[in-house]
Amino acid sequence: MIGTIRQWLASIAPSQTSYALQKVLDPIGDRISTHALTTAGLAIKAGASAIVKTGAAACIVSVKGKLQSIGAATDQAALSGTVLNATFNVYAFFVDAAGTGTSAMGVGAATLPAVVFPVIPEGKALLGFVIINPTGTGNFVGGTTALDDATVIPNAVYVNCTGPFDPTVLTA
Numbered sequence: 001m002i003g004t005i006r007q008w009l010a011s012i013a014p015s016q017t018s019y020a021l022q023k024v025l026d027p028i029g030d031r032i033s034t035h036a037l038t039t040a041g042l043a044i045k046a047g048a049s050a051i052v053k054t055g056a057a058a059c060i061v062s063v064k065g066k067l068q069s070i071g072a073a074t075d076q077a078a079l080s081g082t083v084l085n086a087t088f089n090v091y092a093f094f095v096d097a098a099g100t101g102t103s104a105m106g107v108g109a110a111t112l113p114a115v116v117f118p119v120i121p122e123g124k125a126l127l128g129f130v131i132i133n134p135t136g137t138g139n140f141v142g143g144t145t146a147l148d149d150a151t152v153i154p155n156a157v158y159v160n161c162t163g164p165f166d167p168t169v170l171t172a
Contacts, residue, residue: 003136030122031164033065040127040161042093044147052076052093052130052147052158061125062102063097068129070095077103079142083132083154088112090131091142094124103128105142117167128160 001123005025007120011016041055052075059070076093080103083089089108095101104118120126134140136153 006116027122027169031120031166034058034061034063034125035164036061036125036127036162037067038143039162040070040093042076042130042158042160044156047148048146049148050079050143050146052079054127059127061095061127063095063125063170064123066097068079068095068099068125070098070099070101075097075102076127077101079103079105079130081105081142083108083134083142085134085136085139085152086110087116088131088133090117090129091113092118092120092129093127095123095127098126108146119168120166121158126161126165128158129155131155133157 001036006022009022012018012021035121037060040059041057042052043055045051045053054072056072058072061068061070079091087108087110090106091103093101093103106118107116109115132140133155134152135155136151138152140152140154145152145154147154
């Protein structure tokens with residue numbers, strides 16, 4: 001029998017315990033039922049572009065257990081925010097049940113392990129993210145600087161996520 005977390009917890013008494021468990025389990029359930037099932041194939045839209053797009057094949061995602069298809073070569077939401085020269089940051093790409101895409105920037109740092117990933121919104125599947133590490137002569141300005149700019153040298157690395165993934169869930 002298929003059931004929801006809320007249905008499973010309804011049998012637990014007292015209700016405060018059920019409520020507390022639901023607050024913990026709902027986000028885990030969302031991550032498990034909301035993620036990319038196939039690679040998005042994220043890449044630069046074209047040479048000298050500031051836009052990320054999906055690859056040559058459609059991407060299939062699950063959003064709260066419902067399938068959604070993202071077409072091939074679909075432009076992703078515009079990047080917003082600045083990554084300072086000689087630092088690292090990430091821009092993550094999400095899609096909801098209606099197929100609407102959004103992006104979010106993390107919190108930059110001097111090293112890649114110190115970057116703070118943006119929170120994955122409930123009900124949105126993470127398609128992937130792009131790591132930016134400008135090492136040229138200036139900052140990377142999202143939505144303006146080309147992802148292959150020869151002066152800023154953003155060192156863009158495209159990471160495609162499949163399966164449950166949430167780097168903001170920490171155990172310690």
